[in-house]
Amino acid sequence: MVMNHRKKLAVLATAVMLTSSLPAAAFAESADKPAASAVSVSGDAAGSDGSAVAPVNAKVTKEKAESLARQMVSVPKEYVLQGASLSSDTLAGGKRSVWGLDFVYKVNGKNKGSIYVRLNADTGQLLDYSTYLDNPSAKPTYPLKVEREAAQKIAYSFLSEVAPTYKDQVKFNPEYGAQQLPPLTGEVRHTLRFDRVVNDIPYVDNYIELDVDSEGHVLRYTLQWDDTIQFPKADAKLTADEAKKKLIEQAKPELRYIIPNNPEGPRKPVLSYDMGAFAIDAVTGKEVQSGYIDPNQVSGTPIADKPLGEAPGAVNLTEEQAKQAVLSAFSIPSNAVYAGASYYENTDDGAGATVASWRLEWELKNGKDTVGSASALINSRTGFINSFYSYQNNQNASAKPALSYDQAEAKAIETVKKQLPWAADELYVVKRDKLQYDPDKVSYIDTYYFSFVHKINGATADYDNVNVSIDSNTGAVRSYDASIHPYKYPETAPKVITPAQAIEKWMTYYRTELTYYLTQNYVYQGQPIPVEKYKTLLAAGVIQPSDVESNANAQLIYRLVPRQLDESIFLDAESGSWRSRDTGEVTQLEKPKATDIDGHWAQRQLELMVAYKALDVKDGKVRPNEIVTRGELIKMLVLAMNSGRPPVLYAGSADSTASASFADVGTKNQYYAYVESALQQNLIDIGDGSLNPDGKVDREEMAELIVRALGYNSLANYDDLFNISFKDADKMEKKGQAAIVVGLKIMTLSGGNFQPAKQVSRAEASVAFFRFLQTRAELQEAPLRN
Template sequence: MVMNHRKKLVALAAAVMLTSSLPAAAFAESANIPAAAAASGDAAVSDGGMDVPAAVKVSKEKAESLARQMVKIPKEYTLQGASLSADALAGGKRSVWGLDFVYKVNGKNKGSIYVRLNADNGQLLDYSTYLDNPSAKPTYPLKVEREKAQQIAYSFLSDIAPTYKDQVKFNPEYGAQQLPPLTGEVRHTLRFDRIVNDIPYVDNYIELDVDSEGHVLRYSLQWDDTIKFPKVDAKLTADEAKKKLIEQAKPELRYILPYNAQAPSKPVLSYDMGAFAIDAVTGKEVQSGYINPSLVSETPVADKPLGEAPAAVNLTEDQAKKAVLAAFPIPSSAVFSGSSYYENTDESSGATVANWRLDWELKNGKETVGSASATINSRTGLISSFYSYPYNNQAVSAKPALSYDQAEAKAVDAVKKQLPWIADELYIVKRDKSQYDPDKVPHIDSYYFNFVHKINGATADYDNVNVTIDANTGEVRSYDASINPYKYPEAAPKVITPAQAIEKWMTYYRTELTYYLTQNYVYQGQPIPVEKFKVMMAAGEIQPTDVEYNTDAQLIYRLVPRQLDESIFLDAASGEWKNRETGDVTQLEKPKATDIDGHWAQRQLELMVAYKALDVKDGKVRPNQIVTRGELIKMLVLAMNSGRSPILYGASEDAAASTSFKDVGTKNQYYVYIESALQQNLIDIGDGSFNPDGKVDREEMAELIVRALGYNSLANYEDLFNISFKDAGKMEKKGQAAIVVGLKIMTLSGGSFQPEKQVSRAEASAAFFRFLQTRAELQEAPLRN
């Protein structure tokens, strides 16, 4: 018989039917309970009906009634718990009800709905829902695309928050998925920003999640009506602000590690520049980027290397123990309590790492007064960590014996001793010493320091060294060192200039005018800076009730990054944008094909171009060109992996040993896809050649698709199928052809399958689009062969 097109539409569970009356609210993947609802506030009540001591206008019973009405909670959902808490606002606080509704079948939780309401006016603040429905399946293409989801979201907030709907504006960039989805399991995250004085205040908004079936899964109203916004008449223009931002930008050279699935990771020199903001009136910086080079010392801990890099060794436990005892202060009275040895392969470098973990008990006579431990690389002798924990059973002096500067010198000495060969590459991070002022901060028992690793002035993002010094004894209490054994050029490589880096980054960021909240503190009638407030609080000099505070809204211009479908970095040498995970060259603007408008497979081709399964050269995708074996495998693997590139583990420095096919090296653009297809048994090793540039015929594509669906074992039983193809006698894979034709993934031409006909790029794209549809429709799949 010919295999029928399987559309196994399984009936939804009873819980689904119960919630189907919700206007747009029933099918969530997980409950999303805001932290504020769980925090204790003025009072808390359970479902047991205890009296609420707090004076709120909306009772628990009224809150439950409003919640059931607003989001149409079915009666089968019972109120399991309720809490009354307080949200802090800029100008006060508000009382909030948190209500947890559950639906149970035979004692098992099958669904829950969580609601937060303003306890003073009944306004819905948050809503989320969870449904345990393992039989639910996605549909492809999506029933509801992002544009339709926006209409559903606006209709929902018009019903639920009519007071706010005219004060918001849809943010088209937030949550926008740049790549079209390859699965029906999609959430559209939509945000409506608050507009004040025709300016968006992006920290107040209404946010919703709408799934591809059109259900609202989550709703959140983040809003503070107590904020006072200034009316600014004179401010910088957008062009003036951009100029100021460029003047104050601080690009920094950093070594990063792209995750390169084709080979072990190697450091790449990048130019990084964090987003920051300036005052919209004065142009002065008010929000720093995440990179702050000014905190790092300008000089290293030594002006030259103080020793040689560790040589290859193979430490025994006793040798490892002696090395730790020689390096760090473990008293002779300490008792060695055990060790463990372990090896593992570092996936980023491909090297095998072997470590000893050693433990001691600190003793005072027979009494255990603390513990110590260390980890040491048995192949290099490098101590990567040391911790000493004396139990706090002794009095702490009012003032530490060591000053901050003395402790810093101790930390620097420890680093020089442990890492002498890179002493000229380690820079200490400067701290605000007021945090350790003994006149203001009581009970200082230790000082904490960290160091960054710079090679020829560029920070190694992945390396770090941290040291804690005992404030009374001056001993090292903890030490952590992560220094990767990568090779770097002896001299600084030639890179683009900082000005060129800024110019590139300004094409990635856009300039946005918005409001920014600042807290002002007043103590004894005098304003105090926030830093002083924190120090005085930490010292116990003042209590929160001693200080008056207010919140001002400040108008700022800020840099906002593009919404991209990939994480990127700027290569400092070439000035090119590259993918942060793979290191491949990419671009901010995605290429668009000019030769597929009006083509019968336009949508399918656009999908493959978006995922870079097909390349675009000179603006053309060449839809009628014969697809190559490499392109076809990439289409298949991306389709099976929801558009994500596969990850290959255990890559070796030996390129030849890392490849399964002799004609597909690690540098080949299809290497990771071909290796992934082999691992998933979608292709066979054969004679050891793959021929990635070879052409593909229809029979070969049919077999690939059937293997991806998991039906290849079934296809080998040809007697199960009524194969009536006119050209069946020319075929070796009759069962596979019967399946793809039966599922309408591939079609016949005049009753013939045409197994030897080569497949065009357009035909391959269309076949894999239908593969995605069919995969979503099939509820169950046998084990892949």
């Protein structure tokens, strides 16, 4: 029964007292829905005893909201109401009032636990619930008491009780949360989502989402729902096949250079084919929602047809030289007073180099009063100006701009040519909607903003950016910001797969989904304006939300939905392979699955190692009874130490080759990053300079690796501290290490023998390292005092 689960949760929340408070804003129904109003009420001023009544107007009073919250999610009585806030959510057809309640458990004045509840202040409907238990010794125990399928039933039972009017309007989303990697440390949570269904079509922006732990407790609940939306019925719409064809026709794959986190040394650009998710109208087939910058917004030609100068060379600027370089590059107002400089040095791990910079400051004066400021950042080793900024109070705010948009654009291009002459033939200005700067429709324009895209042989460099703003009256540069990385690129464009091939690959990553899309419409001064213009005018302070009428319409669309993966990927434009953005390694869309471990005594532990790619799968087999190699064992250990994350190493300059510590584990070796990380963490020694990564591992060596990872290796060397009763102790060198792993039940004896020379199978290694994870969590020390 659901009530039993909630009672369990109440007991759990009371028993585990090391918890921390969560901000109410963290559970706002939608990050892009600002609260229209908010009133905060202190729990001390208006406590649960009813001694003071909150002076706010809501159908559900604060006292009633507290009572409902305690009843619906079984808030333990030890938890007192610390704070309450009444706010408004903006909906498609109006607003709703919401109570946010923070319950805390205190010991000696210190917070030891917290539960957050959010309720509709008009109906009392539960909108959000979350409890946070700070339990550093929490660890996953496999097999789980509650697997995902059972968690789904618990979640549905819970929402049936707390949201009965919604339970028949939702459908379980089997893909959401299913690809989460099982945790190596901490508690296991199943994330489950139930999508809203309207006219037999899922509206995926409305849903009920829950977290259920492996003990069967509901730890988080969110009702993301808008009852004011009007949904249209479309009798004539494209079929799924027709929609897919339209999506393929309108897809715009783009060549882009990206920087994966390369574990084999410095970061280097890799050419990728990017294709963002987008959507089309389900009736007309026209694009309605783009997931990327439209290439048509970028000028078709660079700002120059050839380089206009040389790249900056090696210099070593003094403060005065840096100051003069900035003064010669940008116009600083005559009332500027130099305020001084700061010098910085910073090691850029990604580039493998030290960056030295001067930051220069000026104050703009009107007599004794400071009316503005100016600053610049310049690389002292190259003379490259990274940024410039100038601000002065504008005394002529109501005047129309002296410069047109086109004149300002010309000024911006002139500035970029002057500052980045060597890259002028690779920089493209982004064309903005000129309506944003129409002086007849916008009451105040003091600055024009421009951005430039860096392209190499037609491919956009994702990590580079150039931005310039121009004063609309003086034509002076108000701000300049440039980041052009000095990477080396091929002189000619490399051979890549065709756009059609790229689309075909991306369509295996995306699936086509029929759903509703909420479009926001804005009307300003009687005229409809695009959402982009609304946001621009709002950000510039030209208009306030109250100046604009808005409404939302639901539109039926077909959209591309990405796969739920446990890693970020990109499409290599040269090879056509999927690669990991975290490591740069070739990967695949489907999770590797071993077919030879069903029913194996170490099945779950082997599945974990396969999920984290600690063990390879060949032809669908993980070969559990094969002897584990030294490279595999070290990889397991480092992944365990890093909570499943692969290590990232940086070394040398951007165009150098990383050096290897072991002669037989070069930078191209699959275990290179793991071996270097293990060496840095003192898990292995350099020895004679060779590792033999393909060598077989015995039990004594594995015991030492585990003890080193636990941090007890120095202690283990005092083997006279341990009661060593192994029958074969005289055959061992690492008696203390063996005693520790056996005492901690990470490794076991066989007939009283440790069997130090016995080689370890892949299954045995998987089990040992999973036990290591559990033991390490148990050994974490709590502080002596709170």
